[in-house]
Amino acid sequence: MNANIQPAQAQAARQAKIDLAACHRLAVRFGLNEGIDNHLTLLVPGCSDRFYLAPFGLHWSEVRAADFMEIDFYAHAARDRARHARESAPGDGGAECADVP
Numbered sequence: 491m492n493a494n495i496q497p498a499q500a501q502a503a504r505q506a507k508i509d510l511a512a513c514h515r516l517a518v519r520f521g522l523n524e525g526i527d528n529h530l531t532l533l534v535p536g537c538s539d540r541f542y543l544a545p546f547g548l549h550w551s552e553v554r555a556a557d558f559m560e561i562d563f564y565a566h567a568a569r570d571r572a573r574h575a576r577e578s579a580p581g582d583g584g585a586e587c588a589d590v591p
Contacts (some may be wrong), residue, residue, distance in 0.1 A: 502535035507555035510542055514550040523550040539563055 510532045517523045517530065530550075534540040542558040544550070560568035 499536050504555070506532055506535050507542060507558050510558065511553050511555045514544065514553040518549075518551045534560060540568060 510530060513530050514523075517528075522528070529543065531541045531543050534542060540560055540562050543561050544553045544557055545559055548557060562568070
């Protein structure tokens with residue numbers, strides 16, 4: 491088996507990020523990036539509770555596939571989900587969305 495072959499889900503995630511970066515550049519090309527509260531997101535392939543979002547501060551013409559953050563619907567970055575799950579376990583009184591404005 492070739493060690494360079496990625497699992498299908500990893501390939502789908504990589505392609506989704508490439509496509510979303512291209513969408514950002516196309517939006518710039520057609521003048522759709524200037525405005526209040528504009529954003530483009532895409533669900534992570536194979537997931538129904540996470541999506542890709544470009545970080546704040548990057549102009550849409552600068553967004554690359556490697557720039558996307560994986561976020562859940564409570565505005566937690568994917569790498570922070572385990573910490574959040576521990577802090578807001580059922581019955582502990584923790585607020586699920588305490589850090590969302």
